[in-house]
Ligand SMILES: O=C(O)CCC(=O)C(=O)O
């Protein structure tokens with residue numbers, strides 16, 4: 506039976522309420538993109554006009570040798586400029602990264618009744634897994650061509666009880682084997698602000714972890730859609746595993762001479778992980794480190810997957826610029842916010858327009 510979405514309600518029912526997601530739409534093989542997914546021209550991604558980031562990946566194994574300071578410099582420089590960099594020799598086994606991508610595909614190929622067990626607020630797994638589509642479909646004028654499951658980490662026991670069977674052990678293993686690298690990068694960035702870091706500070710900055718499987722199914726007309734609309738990440742840092750298809754674009758801080766936005770493709774590099782700065786680290790660093798806007802394209806023939814690991818402060822932390830970072834500039838660019846309030850703001854807004862959530866914490870923002 507051919508499904509037609511004559512009203513926006515019927516599309517909403519199919520995609521959101523029944524839990525088919527945009528994968529369900531893609532599987533129907535429609536010749537055209539439903540209107541709800543068609544982005545306004547200014548939000549479409551022009552691949553031809555974008556350059557590819559040619560920065561070489563940073564070799565983290567050199568942190569243990571004579572080039573330690575040089576590698577620290579590379580990390581700090583990247584965090585201060587583009588806010589994105591790639592790392593290799595990061596200590597996470599490459600087979601584990603391959604299994605994660607493979608398992609993300611497997612999860613989204615499960616029958617609907619198996620996947621919907623993990624929908625937000627529907628199952629006992631509710632608070633620690635969240636299967637969803639787009640970002641906030643109830644509030645967005647246009648939807649993102651993306652489904653995802655978030656796995657929120659609070660303890661091994663809870664993860665083993667509630668996360669999907671097919672990936673719970675693998676994702677826990679990833680968290681374990683990536684933690685040294687994550688901590689190493691965060692400590693380098695914090696120390697570089699002149700802040701002395703101890704265990705309580707580390708906990709304050711990176712106490713919570715969330716892993717997503719992002720799934721971008723094939724799209725009949727990728728030029729009209731986005732996989733993920735412009736946004737910056739919420740947390741301290743994000744570690745992103747992308748597949749070989751690529752499609753991640755980062756906005757350069759300044760518009761070019763003609764006043765146009767410039768977007769750089771972060772190309773897939775075999776074995777590499779992408780690291781990017783989140784809003785919270787921009788606030789903690791008093792604006793020294795950049796939480797860059799980014800977005801993703803869709804593809805017409807193959808499904809793309811990505812696996813971000815979001816590192817965040819715990820919800821009860823009060824987040825404001827470190828005094829040392831304020832001293833460097835002479836004044837505070839951000840006020841103190843409760844992490845919980847920042848999160849509510851972040852998840853209560855669509856990924857649209859040029860409004861930045863971080864302005865919520867900016868002092869004297871217009
Ligand atoms: O899929 C990607 O390459 C980027 C994903 C991303 O930006 C996110 O999940 O926040």
Ligand SMILES: [Fe+2]
Pocket residue numbers: 736737738799
């Ligand atoms: Fe992101």
